[in-house]
Amino acid sequence: MQLSMKPAYLSHLQAAESAIRATGERLTQPRVAVLACLLASERASSHLDVAAMLVDHHAVDRVTVYRVLEWLVNQGISHRIAGDDRVWRFMINPQQTSAKTVAHGHHAHFVCEACRQTFCLDKTIPKFDVKLPKGFRPSEIDLLVRGRCAACV
Amino acid sequence: MQLSMKPAYLSHLQAAESAIRATGERLTQPRVAVLACLLASERASSHLDVAAMLVDHHAVDRVTVYRVLEWLVNQGISHRIAGDDRVWRFMINPQQTSAKTVAHGHHAHFVCEACRQTFCLDKTIPKFDVKLPKGFRPSEIDLLVRGRCAACV
DNA sequence: ATTATTATGCTACTCAGTTGCAATTGCCAC
DNA sequence: GTGGCAATTGCAACTGAGTAGCATAATAAT
Numbered sequence A, B: 001m002q003l004s005m006k007p008a009y010l011s012h013l014q015a016a017e018s019a020i021r022a023t024g025e026r027l028t029q030p031r032v033a034v035l036a037c038l039l040a041s042e043r044a045s046s047h048l049d050v051a052a053m054l055v056d057h058h059a060v061d062r063v064t065v066y067r068v069l070e071w072l073v074n075q076g077i078s079h080r081i082a083g084d085d086r087v088w089r090f091m092i093n094p095q096q097t098s099a100k101t102v103a104h105g106h107h108a109h110f111v112c113e114a115c116r117q118t119f120c121l122d123k124t125i126p127k128f129d130v131k132l133p134k135g136f137r138p139s140e141i142d143l144l145v146r147g148r149c150a151a152c153v
Numbered sequence C: 001a002t003t004a005t006t007a008t009g010c011t012a013c014t015c016a017g018t019t020g021c022a023a024t025t026g027c028c029a030c
Numbered sequence D: 001g002t003g004g005c006a007a008t009t010g011c012a013a014c015t016g017a018g019t020a021g022c023a024t025a026a027t028a029a030t
Helices: A008-023 A029-040 A047-054 A062-074 B008-023 B029-040 B047-054 B062-074
Strands: A078-082 A088-092 A106-112 A118-120 A137-148 B078-082 B088-092 B106-112 B118-120 B137-148
Touching (some): A008 A029, A029 A047, A062 A078, A088 A118, B029 B062, B029 B088, B047 B062, B062 B078, B078 B106
Parallel strands (some): A106 A137, B106 B137
Antiparallel strands (some): B078 B088, B106 B118
């Protein structure tokens, strides 16, 4: 593995650009770069992960990374996951419905206690019913499984 | 409602003391007081909730509150819940098995988006099976339902 | 190109939670 | 009870994620 290896997100810049264009909002370098990072990763990324990935070719201020990530959530493009280490992690939404439609539904994630990586389980976890006490209205359901991932057994 | 009303946790001091005695660890004022707070609340309490409850009759340093809460988790007496506001909340474990036995199992909570209160759903949510990708070993499963509680509809 | 609008970058801040250490307290042996 | 040691508390200073304000720069519409 060479130090000069190109970061993986570079091949997602095109896709990122068109996704952002589709929102009708402003197309900016940081938005394209941050979104490309999320597209390039199958796992959830923290603000720091993103900033570190971009530092060489698309350095972005850390505050801007926060703001862009939040913007992506508001656009319905990604969602955020609260980790045990009090760090938000972000991940592309699986099925891109029409933007502006806030996807309020199920999320299921696996977080490895050893390597801290967060995986998306939306494909493997079946839907299930939730019965709440009287008067309680659900808007979103998150399932979090902790344990060891395949690489950390 | 008078200002001089006695805080609810005072009536749980006895129970707290005997629970701490049962661990075989040291019996201290802060441990008794903090545990009594958790016993007195049906909802999850943050470190700040606890400190505020104790300020009049059993004032405890905030660092000590943190440490006692962590100790209670390690003793298997309570568990912690990560909130969307990056604040830990703590709650007595429902069925007290023998201390030292770390309860690794399901937890289910409801957090109200309006009042931020966290409720325990362990009684109302049925168990369900989780199928993980190959090689993934689960150790704990948390279910988090967001929405509006009965008081905030 | 010019201009109004919006996003970025920077600095400084907030706030939950942690660390180091000295002073105190609980508990055991006597 | 009293002495002594280990564990715990309290305090102060720190860390690190996330946020707010504002001047500058970039976008996109005219």
